[in-house]
Amino acid sequence: MKTAIWWIRRDLRLGDNQALTEAMHEAEVIVPVFILDPKLLSSDYTGPARLAFLFESLRELDVNLKQLGSRLILRRGDPLEVLINLLRETGAESVFAEEDYSPYARQRDGKVALSLPLKLVPGLTVFHPDMPLKADGSPYTVFTPFSRTWRSLPASGSPHPAPKQLSAMPALTSLEIPEKPSHTAESPFKAGEEEAQRRLSAFTDSAIFDYSDMRNRMDLEGTSQLSPYLRLGMLSARQAVWAAQQASQLASTTSAQKGAETWLNELIWREFYAAILYHFPYVRQEAFRAELRNIPWQNDPSGLAAWKAGLTGYPVVDAAMRQLNTTGWMHNRARMISASFLTKDLLINWQEGELYFMQSLLDGDPASNNGGWQWTAGTGTDAAPYFRVFNPILQGLKFDPQGDYVRRWVPELALVPNKYIHSPWEMPVELQKQTKCQIDSDYPGPIIDHKLARERVLLAYRSGSG
DNA sequence: TGAAATGTTGGGGCG
DNA sequence: ACGCCCCAACATTTC
Numbered sequence: 001m002k003t004a005i006w007w008i009r010r011d012l013r014l015g016d017n018q019a020l021t022e023a024m025h026e027a028e029v030i031v032p033v034f035i036l037d038p039k040l041l042s043s044d045y046t047g048p049a050r051l052a053f054l055f056e057s058l059r060e061l062d063v064n065l066k067q068l069g070s071r072l073i074l075r076r077g078d079p080l081e082v083l084i085n086l087l088r089e090t091g092a093e094s095v096f097a098e099e100d101y102s103p104y105a106r107q108r109d110g111k112v113a114l115s116l117p118l119k120l121v122p123g124l125t126v127f128h129p130d131m132p133l134k135a136d137g138s139p140y141t142v143f144t145p146f147s148r149t150w151r152s153l154p155a156s157g158s159p160h161p162a163p164k165q166l167s168a169m170p171a172l173t174s175l176e177i178p179e180k181p182s183h184t185a186e187s188p189f190k191a192g193e194e195e196a197q198r199r200l201s202a203f204t205d206s207a208i209f210d211y212s213d214m215r216n217r218m219d220l221e222g223t224s225q226l227s228p229y230l231r232l233g234m235l236s237a238r239q240a241v242w243a244a245q246q247a248s249q250l251a252s253t254t255s256a257q258k259g260a261e262t263w264l265n266e267l268i269w270r271e272f273y274a275a276i277l278y279h280f281p282y283v284r285q286e287a288f289r290a291e292l293r294n295i296p297w298q299n300d301p302s303g304l305a306a307w308k309a310g311l312t313g314y315p316v317v318d319a320a321m322r323q324l325n326t327t328g329w330m331h332n333r334a335r336m337i338s339a340s341f342l343t344k345d346l347l348i349n350w351q352e353g354e355l356y357f358m359q360s361l362l363d364g365d366p367a368s369n370n371g372g373w374q375w376t377a378g379t380g381t382d383a384a385p386y387f388r389v390f391n392p393i394l395q396g397l398k399f400d401p402q403g404d405y406v407r408r409w410v411p412e413l414a415l416v417p418n419k420y421i422h423s424p425w426e427m428p429v430e431l432q433k434q435t436k437c438q439i440d441s442d443y444p445g446p447i448i449d450h451k452l453a454r455e456r457v458l459l460a461y462r463s464g465s466g
Numbered sequence: 467t468g469a470a471a472t473g474t475t476g477g478g479g480c481g
Numbered sequence: 482a483c484g485c486c487c488c489a490a491c492a493t494t495t496c
Contacts, residue, residue, distance in 0.1 A: 216467080336467065375467085387496040388468050395468090454469085458496060 002027035003090050003169065005083065007097040008034045008072075009105070011123055011233035012057045013193045014064055016159035019121040023096035029167045031090050032065055034058055035083075036076040036175070040104070045366065047359035049328040050231075052180035053191055057232050059177050060192030070168035074175040080112050087116065090169055098123040098233070101278040102366045126156045126237045126267075129275035139279040141288075141381040146275070147268045159239045188327050189228050189362055196229035197239075204243040209256035211263045218316075218331045219404035224263065227363035228329065230270070241267055273371030276381055283370055287379035292386075295379075295464030297349040306447050307342050308356055310410070313439075313446035315422055316396040317341045319409035326409070328362040333399050339376035340390035345453040347460055350377035378461065386461035389454045396422035412443040 004027035006020050012034075014020065023030050040046060062072035075082045083095055099120035100109070112118050122128055132149040133139060140146035189195075203224040207214070214222025229235040244264040251257035277283060287293045306312050310321035320334035330338070335357075342353045354373040358364040374380025378388070400406055403421030407414050413424060415435035420427045425439045425446060432438045439445045 333467085340468095384467075385496090389496090391469060451470095454496090462496095 001029055003029040003031065003092040005086060005090065005092045005095040006030050006032045007079075007083065007095050007118075008032060008061070009097060010100055010231070011098040011236070012061045013196070013234050013236065014061075014068070014162035015193065015197070016123075016236040016239050017098070017162075018123045018160070019096045019098040020163070021160055022119065022121045023094075024163060024166075026094060026096070027092070029090075029092075029169055030070065031073060031086065031092060031169055031172065032061075032070060032166075033073040033075060033082075033086060034061075035079050036074065037079055037108075038077070043104075044355060045358040045364070047361075047364070048181055049187070049360060050362050050364055053187065053189065053228060053328070053362045054232060055178050055180055056191035057234060060194075060234075062177065064193060065166065065168075068163060068166040070166035072174065072177075073172050074177055076175060079108055080115060083112060083116055086172075089172060093117065094119055096121060099128075100124055101129055101274055103277070103281045103284060104366075106281075123236055123238070124233070125271045125274045126241050127153055127271060129278035132271075132275065139275060140272070141276070141280075143269065143272050143382045146272050147265065150268050150271060155245075156238050156241060159236060159242055187362070189225075189329065191234070193234045196226070196234035199224070199226055199229065200235055200240065200243055204247045204260075208244070208247050208263050209251060209253075209259045211259040212255065212261075213259070215262065216333045216399050218319075218334050218400045219402065219408075223332060225329065231363040231365050237267065237270070269371075270365075270368055273367040276371060277367040280381075283374065283380070284366065287377075288374055288381050289379055289383070292377075292379040292461075292464060295349075296347075296460050298347045300346060300348055303346045303447060304342075304348055304352055306444070307338075307346060307348070307353075311444050312341065312448075313425065313444040314341065314392040314450075315403070315406040315410055315413055315424065316392050316400060319400075319406045322409040324357075324360050328360060330361070331405075333395070334405075335372060336376055337390050337392055337395045339373055341392055343373075343377045344389045344457040345392075345448055345450060347453070347457055350374065350379065387458060389457060391450060391454075393422045393450070410443070412437055 004023040006023045011017055011019060058072060058074065065071050094117040096119050099122055101124065109118060109120060127150060131153060132146055207222060211222060214220055226235060226240065230237065230240065241264065244260055244267060248257050248260035248264065251260055280288060308321065310318035310325065312318055317338050320330055320338040323334065324330040339353055342348050343350045350373045354369055357369050371380060375383050378384050378386040396406065403418055406421055413421060416424050416437050424437055424443060437443050
């Protein structure tokens with residue numbers, strides 16, 4: 001009887017798991033192990049919300065493994081040391097894992113592979129970052145040609161079903177899965193593979209067909225909200241892409257098809273940013289574009305604190321940050337508005353925002369998060385031009401027309417009428433009293449004048465790009 | 467996956 | 482009838 005270790009990292013699922021499938025081809029006995037890596041647990045990029053979500057997800061995975069006759073082995077420590085011990089305990093001949101393209105993971109896996117028979121298997125993205133390359137063999141740095149090539153690659157095929165049973169190895173010790181910290185807020189995202197699949201089906205059965213029109217509306221549930229599940233692999237990229245392609249084929253109108261194709265495009269953005277981080281790992285430390293590394297960012301601790309807390313005085317920005325702080329998730333349109341406000345209105349380094357999002361988001365992914373921030377800051381690949389400055393009032397009027405999103409997350413503004421919901425400081429004093437929203441006491445006035453901020457950032461970017 | 471500034475057009479009021 | 486002005490609506494340019 002051959003034994004293999006299934007080293008679980010960002011693939012907390014049994015369905016469509018290529019690493020698990022490969023391991024089962026190779027061995028009869030599978031040891032599913034998750035390693036609590038102190039370096040990751042204490043990383044600046046890790047926050048309590050995502051950790052709590054991870055622990056819940058591990059618990060769900062363990063339940064599912066037990067139904068197959070197996071169980072999750074949880075260990076803590078340096079991955080190489082843990083795996084060496086586990087190989088000794090089990091007599092396993094190889095370790096299978098889903099390949100992770102982020103810098104820390106590559107360094108960690110490189111070290112493990114020097115000492116152990118580690119086999120890395122695709123799955124984090126549909127296509128390996130080395131697949132869509134330009135004709136001269138260099139990586140793409142612009143999304144549109146990347147996506148064209150990505151779409152022209154041979155189809156990834158249908159997702160694999162989960163195994164029916166797994167032979168487990170008895171008598172292995174395992175840590176208890178940690179309870180989530182008591183102070184963690186109740187998350188609207190239930191952990192687990194079943195929940196991920198349920199949400200995927202619900203989305204691709206109906207809302208996907210209106211996605212193109214509805215995805216920007218912060219007051220509606222027009223997006224899939226699947227990112228937390230993709231982040232930890234309760235849903236595979238291939239399952240998501242497959243469902244999008246099926247929906248596109250089933251679509252009965254061109255606008256329905258456009259919805260499915262637009263969502264597929266968002267999944268391709270995820271693959272694009274994974275490839276960017278893989279080929280240009282320095283983007284973790286600095287701007288992708290060298291000419292934008294000298295922007296005169298402001299040292300503004302109180303502005304940064306107000307932004308984090310959702311107390312900038314701009315309702316849409318504050319709603320966005322409070323949605324993040326409360327739920328661990330933020331609407332994508334709100335991410336752009338909030339990021340534009342930090343970088344362009346407050347002129348605070350995008351890396352501050354990147355860090356806070358990583359600490360707060362359940363879906364915080366080093367590649368997509370960095371790509372998104374650099375896009376907004378204009379420092380990245382395929383980036384927004386420096387002069388593209390979001391006006392938080394206009395964005396509110398366009399994408400939260402009745403102010404429902406704002407009122408949901410900023411209760412101080414609950415009674416403010418539509419006319420003033422995105423610029424409450426313009427309310428006459430009498431109306432401020434009536435609506436229990438007196439500016440500077442019940443709700444802050446704008447911490448910065450947008451018009452002036454816009455002029456300042458245009459100047460700063462011109463000087464910083466010289 | 468902006469927004470503001472500037473330019474152009476055309477209808478209507480009015481002398 | 483005609484020219485003039487105003488200005489909304491739309492288009493183009495610029496940041």
